Amino acid sequence: MKTLTQLHEQKSLIHAQKIAANWKYFSDPMLLLILACYFIPMFLGDGGINNFAYCLLWTFGAIGLSAMWGYGGILSFGQTAFFGLAGYCYGVFTINFGGSPVSTWSGVLCALVMCMAFACLLGYMIFYGGVKDVFIGIITLSVTLVFETFMAQTAGPQWAIGAARLNGFNGMSAMPSLSLPAIGAENLLIEGTNFLYLVLTLLVIVYLGTKKLLNSSFGLTLEAIRENPHRAEMLGIDIRRYQLLIFIFGSTLGGLSGILYTVWGSYITPSSMGLTASAMPIIWVATGGRRSLAGAIIATVALLDLSQELVVYGSQYALVLMGFILLFVVMVAPAGLLPTIKQKLFGS
């Protein structure tokens, strides 16, 4: 029998371990790097701030893919399908209901709910239908291409939802920016530097939340499913449920990127769901390290910025370079660059 003192000591130890674990989260180098980015507007002009915000807004989809692929073993080409779906949803909602703070934030919520609902439906068919391995990639890619093809043929006045014309290949435009109500003044538009702060704040929340989720018992179960789904099932784990949940989570983050993109540029086009676009998140995450959230974030921003620089000389150069980078990473650092560099510097 344990004495009361022993029990008290054990409780104190568990409490101390929890504090240490929480402190570990807040002293995370990636978190500190994101927080340091709040000072970036001091050094960049308007164009630079906009470009940086553009690169950052894609990181949500990359984090989602890293969680699905790196931890859950689900290679999804569907991130851009959810990106486009959420972007169009936000556009249709705000064009119909106006640009007030309530309308725009409701548009964000509506787009996220749509993404979750569609991810739930698609994921249910995939995982409860017994689809496995590479076939998940094929199905998600097919869905993405079907979305793109469908949206590209929606030119003409008959393709409208309320006041919102879908506009076929040209896509939708003129969606209002997000705004916040201000007492006794005009609404505060979330544009430029404010938009960057919004993206950074969301990134802190999503990064910490995803990290906590993946370090929990849920994350450990996901890793077991990735390593050996058959054995995991024989431990009493309903693997389909876990796969579905992480698919919904990751896909919704893809949708969050799409909403922010639509808010950032006030437009969304079918090409954002095309074959090239759908391959990009895979390249970013594979390059950074599919089991490293920090790697996925850094690689996404770095490769997007590099692409932006190269586009000045012709868009084909950026694509060719991305192909070479993927080839290089697969051959030299299959675990991704950040985990490989960490391994070389600090050991396992």
Add this chain to the structure above:
Amino acid sequence: MTVILETKDLSKSFGGAQVVNGINFKVKKGEIRCVIGPNGAGKSTFFKLLIGEHQPTRGEIFFKGKNISKLLPYKRVAMGMSIKFQVPGIFPELTVEEHLKLVLQRVSGPDPIVEELSRIMDTFHLTDEKRVKSANLSHGKKQWLEIAMAVALRPEILLLDEPVAGLSDEETRDTGELISRLKTQGITMIVVEHDMDFVKQVATQVTVLHGGKVFADGPLHEVLQREDVAEIYLGKR
């Protein structure tokens, strides 16, 4: 003693091949039942039918009185079955500690009890390897990790498929002692095994399969004394 697991006319065919053919089988609570038989007798298929990896083409399986023939494997585990596979089916990138945490969180909630984790690692001589990725363990340690995971689920019935395959004589003896210890805790066990010395060490009841059917069934010493059982092992039948 009450019957915990029962099969009635259990059959499985693949195309034209009848691999398991009308097996009627009963295991009582607390018993250690060894299922033996020559190669191709249908032992592995019978085992896979019990755990739900294969669906029977005919017949039924009852566990604690409930028909589980159509239940998915994870639901059978949730009812109190636990399995140790012939080929260690572990998670290569996870450490020994993570394996056991994964299992314990199924039975004790998201924060497994540290003491229980330590106790299981001690029992299975895995403490020194707690932070070692299972891919880097020796074959013997992998087998013990498999058994540790199966036991940590606190099952009512433990199904062990060739638990001593590839183990040294000393490890085989240790495994036998471990299984005997588990019996004292009231865990029912079904063991599919080739190693007759090991079978003699642990079994109280034996079922001999031959050609997908039950060839002999009963107390260990009686079954092993039968000449026809020896003959099927020597391939005379």
